[in-house]
Amino acid sequence: MVVDQLSGTELDRLFQAFADATRRDIIRRVTVEEYSVTGLSALYAMSFAAVQKHVAVLERASLVTKEKRGREQMVRGNHEGLRNARRLLDDYEQIWRQRAARMADILAEG
Secondary structure (H helix, E strand, O other): OHHHHOOHHHHHHHHHHHOOHHHHHHHHHHHHOOEEHHHHHOOOOOOHHHHHHHHHHHHHOOOEEEEEEOOEEEEEEOHHHHHHHHHHHHHHHHHHHHHHHHHHHHHHHO
16 A cells, blocks of 8 residues: 555645645646746736745645756646656545444444
8 A cells, every 4th residue: 555655754845735726726737748837927917926936836746846947947747756646646535435344343232
């Protein structure tokens, strides 16, 4: 299970990254095409620095990668990181489904 393979810090970074609507939107965009940080900042009603911070949170969670090209920082989705996040969420879903099934069994016995 991926849940058992990640440290508490890695889990915290991942859930922190997904906790913000802007970061989720950035992930959605950069998995389809590559954007510069400048290009991303033009899409949101916030400062360039704020978008940089969002991208940094996503990068620490291994959900995006940045590559310097000239004066621009290009951002793209990290497909391996996103696959790991998907497996993690699938693991949690399995855990909760098993717990719900056990509760249903206990209630049915009563």
